[in-house]
Amino acid sequence: MPNAERFPAGAVTRLGPPPSDLPPPPPPSESRGPRRLWWFAGAAALIVLTGLVVVIAARPGGSRRPEAPTDARPPLARACPPPPDLPGTAAPATPPPAPAGTRTVDETAGISYPAYGPPWETWNTIWNAGDLRVPYRVGQHFVTEAAYDGRSDYHASVLSGAVPAATNDAFTFDLECVGRQVAADARSNYYPQPNQQELIRDERTVLGGRPAWVTVFRLRFSTPGLRAKSELVALACIDVGKPTAAVLYVSVPETHHQWDWVADDALAGMRPV
Numbered sequence: 001m002p003n004a005e006r007f008p009a010g011a012v013t014r015l016g017p018p019p020s021d022l023p024p025p026p027p028p029s030e031s032r033g034p035r036r037l038w039w040f041a042g043a044a045a046l047i048v049l050t051g052l053v054v055v056i057a058a059r060p061g062g063s064r065r066p067e068a069p070t071d072a073r074p075p076l077a078r079a080c081p082p083p084p085d086l087p088g089t090a091a092p093a094t095p096p097p098a099p100a101g102t103r104t105v106d107e108t109a110g111i112s113y114p115a116y117g118p119p120w121e122t123w124n125t126i127w128n129a130g131d132l133r134v135p136y137r138v139g140q141h142f143v144t145e146a147a148y149d150g151r152s153d154y155h156a157s158v159l160s161g162a163v164p165a166a167t168n169d170a171f172t173f174d175l176e177c178v179g180r181q182v183a184a185d186a187r188s189n190y191y192p193q194p195n196q197q198e199l200i201r202d203e204r205t206v207l208g209g210r211p212a213w214v215t216v217f218r219l220r221f222s223t224p225g226l227r228a229k230s231e232l233v234a235l236a237c238i239d240v241g242k243p244t245a246a247v248l249y250v251s252v253p254e255t256h257h258q259w260d261w262v263a264d265d266a267l268a269g270m271r272p273v
Contacts, residue, residue: 075132080177095209098271105273106138109162110240113248114269116140116262123159130189132182134247136161144253149225156259157251158266162244176204178245179213179237186235192223208271212238216263228253234263240272
């Protein structure tokens, strides 16, 4: 019922026999019955059609187009699909002996590299960096400028991580594309904007017997409160025979340029584990 109202109680027609002076009712029309049947049939059809519309509309997704499947591949796999003629990962060559001295070992990334003495100290946090969310979990660092903006520290660093790069757990990926994407993400998201890049090295190479893409550059920038106006950056993406690429990241601000040599040393001392 649309409302709680009720019609008034009491008789609404006149009681008793009709007055004798009223004319007799007209005879029933012969076509009235079939016409009434057609009316009932039309009404019934309309009710059935309305019910079907209601049922279809009530079904989940009944009035919506099927949604396109979600692309669940990691960002690098989407940005760098392997070309059809991409060769498989080469059988690992016997890596050269690791340089003598203390080493940093990243079991998840599948690499090790030299460790350095003071002021370098062990990295003890997880930094999910940039749009690619490279998880730097292992390495060394030291603070070069404490609370430069009143709350944040600036660092020199030698860090590593593993980032998904292959499709469907494959063991091959486009190493050049992956290396360039990681370097571009670092420039765009790790550093003050805008900045200017002086490209020093950008090439496919071999590190520790494994295929790698190495990018080395110096960035120049300016941000309030920060004394450093440039930084030496080295990034290596290494194919270690996994669905993930190992990433080795070295950064040395110009205020501590006496440690610039660490960039080349860490790359040259990298070994698969």
